[in-house]
Every structure is written in structure tokens, then in C-alpha cells.
Amino acid sequence: MSREMMRQGGRSARIQREVHAATRALLEEMDRGSVTVPMIAERAGVTPSTIYRRWGDLSQLLADVAVERLRPISDPDDTGSTTGDIEAFVLQYAEEMSSPVGRALLRDVIANGEDISCPSKCCRYTSDHLETISARAVTRGEPPLDVPELVDRLIAPICYHILFADRDVSPDYCRTLLDAVDLASPVAARAAG
Structure with missing residues (x-):
């Protein structure tokens, strides 16, 4: 799921929730091909490097969000x-x-x-x-x-x-x-x- 082991609860869980929520919201608002990591980061209130460090790339983040929805x-x-x-x-x-x-x-x-x-x-x-x-x-x-x-x-x-x-x-x-x-x-x- 992620490139680094995420601690359960606390800041890590909050960041994951916010990034997932930002990703879902952007996917509802615009075409999937237009969504970028910087857009998600801005909406979630984190830096793009946080997303890259935790998920590696946009496709892995989208997969993680999809798994959570499934x-x-x-x-x-x-x-x-x-x-x-x-x-x-x-x-x-x-x-x-x-x-x-x-x-x-x-x-x-x-x-x-x-x-x-x-x-x-x-x-x-x-x-x-x-x-x-x-x-x-x-x-x-x-x-x-x-x-x-x-x-x-x-x-x-x-x-x-x-x-x-x-x-x-x-x-x-x-x-x-x-x-x-x-x-x-x-x-x-x-x-x-």
C-alpha cells in the first residue's frame, strides 16, 4: 500500500484520511487525467513530498484510495x-x-x-x-x-x-x-x- 510503514493512528492516520478525502473530492470534481499530486497535496494541506514519500506516485495513491472505497x-x-x-x-x-x-x-x-x-x-x-x-x-x-x-x-x-x-x-x-x-x-x- 505504501512505500513506508505508517503508524496506526495519530498524525499518520490523519494525513492518510486527509489525502484520501482530497483525492476523492478532486476525482468527483474533475476528470481523472487532470488530477495531480500537487493538487491533492494543496487540498489536503500537506506537501507533495509527503504524498510521494508515502505512496510513491499518483497511480499508487489512486490505487490506495480505490482499495479503501472497495x-x-x-x-x-x-x-x-x-x-x-x-x-x-x-x-x-x-x-x-x-x-x-x-x-x-x-x-x-x-x-x-x-x-x-x-x-x-x-x-x-x-x-x-x-x-x-x-x-x-x-x-x-x-x-x-x-x-x-x-x-x-x-x-x-x-x-x-x-x-x-x-x-x-x-x-x-x-x-x-x-x-x-x-x-x-x-x-x-x-x-x-
Whole structure:
């Protein structure tokens, strides 16, 4: 996430909050390509060197801001069934990520190919949600879900099509992905492919 280790709380946390807020505000006010580190620094009340020291460059700062915006604020919906939970999660994920804001956030997260910490955090958020759904399945007496397999078969194709804009990730498309996954058995889900 950052080039230097940031202390939790205190001045470092305040600076991070202010820089993130300034970045978000500028991105809402103007085209992304017009936003610069000096503009963000001025809005946040810090020097540009503070931003460069903590984030390295603009793309890394944008990725960090995007990751923070993508951080889940609640657990996935509990519909009462594992199939319902997965469907609700996948449909909501596709809708949010395919929105103009979601597309921009995904692109920001992966823009700096040298540092994989931001994409790794986003992947972790998604996996954590799927793990929560899997834990619910076990509580219901169902087999645990193969989370890496679900990421490969549901989330990866959705992200691919969003990033390359070659297909609409409509609810109908998402349901075709869901239909190809047998949630009743992790082994069956692997074999179905």
C-alpha cells in the first residue's frame, strides 16, 4: 500500500484520511487525467513530498484510495440459503463493479503493476465475503465452499469482462456463470469445468 510503514493512528492516520478525502473530492470534481499530486497535496494541506514519500506516485495513491472505497462495510446478505447467498453476492458484485465508479476503482487498483498489495487486498475482501458465505453453509449442514474455485469461475470472468468492456455482465450473464457451478459439492464444482 505504501512505500513506508505508517503508524496506526495519530498524525499518520490523519494525513492518510486527509489525502484520501482530497483525492476523492478532486476525482468527483474533475476528470481523472487532470488530477495531480500537487493538487491533492494543496487540498489536503500537506506537501507533495509527503504524498510521494508515502505512496510513491499518483497511480499508487489512486490505487490506495480505490482499495479503501472497495473495502466492504458489512457482511454479504444472508438470504437463508447458500445458493441464494452466492447469487445475491455475485449479482451485487457485478452491478457495483460494472458501474462507472466501480470500473474506475478496478482500473485504479490494478494500474500500478509493480505493486500487488492493492490488488491483493481487493482479492482478500472478495475471498473473505465468500468465506463468510461458506461458513454459513457449514452452519446450515452443507459442505464448505471451494472459495478459490468460486473466484476462478464467478469473480474472475466478471472482472475480465468489466475491465475489457467486451461483454455486459448482466444478471442473465451472471446467472449462466452461477448455473455452471454446483454449490452442493465442492468436488462437483471442480469437475463441472
